[in-house]
Amino acid sequence: MGHAAGNRLAGKRILITGGGTGIGRSCAEFFTAQGARVAVAGRQAEPLRETAEAINQERGSGTAVAILGDVSREDDAERIVREAVEDLDGLDGLVNNAGVFEPGGLFDASSEQLARVFDVNVRGALLMAQAAARRMIERGEGGSILNISSTLGSRPNKGCTVYSASKAALDNFTAAWALELAPHQIRVNGIAPAAVDTPIHHPDPEKRRESLERMGPMHPLGRVGRPEEIAWAAAYFMSDESAWTTGAILDVDGGINARNV
Numbered sequence: 001m002g003h004a005a006g007n008r009l010a011g012k013r014i015l016i017t018g019g020g021t022g023i024g025r026s027c028a029e030f031f032t033a034q035g036a037r038v039a040v041a042g043r044q045a046e047p048l049r050e051t052a053e054a055i056n057q058e059r060g061s062g063t064a065v066a067i068l069g070d071v072s073r074e075d076d077a078e079r080i081v082r083e084a085v086e087d088l089d090g091l092d093g094l095v096n097n098a099g100v101f102e103p104g105g106l107f108d109a110s111s112e113q114l115a116r117v118f119d120v121n122v123r124g125a126l127l128m129a130q131a132a133a134r135r136m137i138e139r140g141e142g143g144s145i146l147n148i149s150s151t152l153g154s155r156p157n158k159g160c161t162v163y164s165a166s167k168a169a170l171d172n173f174t175a176a177w178a179l180e181l182a183p184h185q186i187r188v189n190g191i192a193p194a195a196v197d198t199p200i201h202h203p204d205p206e207k208r209r210e211s212l213e214r215m216g217p218m219h220p221l222g223r224v225g226r227p228e229e230i231a232w233a234a235a236y237f238m239s240d241e242s243a244w245t246t247g248a249i250l251d252v253d254g255g256i257n258a259r260n261v
């Protein structure tokens with residue numbers, strides 16, 4: 001795992017969707033290294049189990065729990081949050097990280113693709129935020145919600161029109177929920193990564209390496225990101241260090257959005 005240990009998130013109870021792989025897993029590892037307890041939720045049992053087990057082995061049993069469920073299903077979203085609150089004995093943070101990517105431009109888009117991508121990236125994030133914010137309001141202790149967006153949400157490229165639009169919708173949610181939940185001291189922020197080395201680019205590591213190698217030089221810093229580089233930024237939003245930050249969307253992108261202006 002190799003994350004620096006510290007106490008930036010001491011006592012925090014955080015639910016991470018899509019927490020068994022990629023950015024979500026890295027968040028789970030770094031948050032627990034910083035003193036949090038986490039629930040990792042997702043729709044694939046094996047990576048979730050493996051993630052929770054590895055964390056519990058390194059940080060002590062009960063540090064991580066795995067919850068199986070599909071964020072785009074209303075009953076699952078409710079249950080995921082309920083189980084997380086029970087297992088963690090409360091909820092301080094939600095990372096809306098579960099997401100799906102599908103390439104394709106205007107003429108590749110279809111109602112089916114729109115439904116598949118928006119169901120997870122938009123509806124799933126909405127259902128999870130609703131369920132989590134209800135719990136946080138009931139408990140009256142505030143909280144923090146983080147939406148993992150994409151640089152494509154504000155500046156799309158050719159060839160992934162539906163995915164980009166789903167992240168634009170998520171960015172709008174971030175601002176709207178920040179305003180609506182501020183009276184409850186629930187903060188809502190976003191992170192917009194550029195290309196990060198995770199299975200979303202290809203399940204086969206060799207094919208993924210080829211496509212990420214092509215993408216590296218497009219970033220002013222000359223390489224794609226590592227999942228932990230998103231987790232480090234996410235920890236800021238989950239911690240009290242960001243107590244006066246809400247409605248913000250942070251580009252963690254190797255400089256790519258600066259170049260596109």
Ligand SMILES: NC(=O)c1ccc[n+]([C@@H]2O[C@H](COP(=O)([O-])OP(=O)(O)OC[C@H]3O[C@@H](n4cnc5c(N)ncnc54)[C@H](O)[C@@H]3O)[C@@H](O)[C@H]2O)c1
Nearest residue numbers: 018021022023042043070071097098099150195196198200
């Ligand atoms: N990797 C990148 O280059 C990149 C860039 C910008 C944004 N993002 C965003 O980062 C987030 C994490 O992606 P990643 O790169 O770690 O890839 P990933 O494929 O490893 O992670 C996505 C996770 O979401 C889970 N998931 C998908 N649909 C789900 C559902 N309906 N219910 C529950 N879980 C579900 C998957 O099982 C997986 O664990 C996504 O929202 C993605 O859009 C990634």
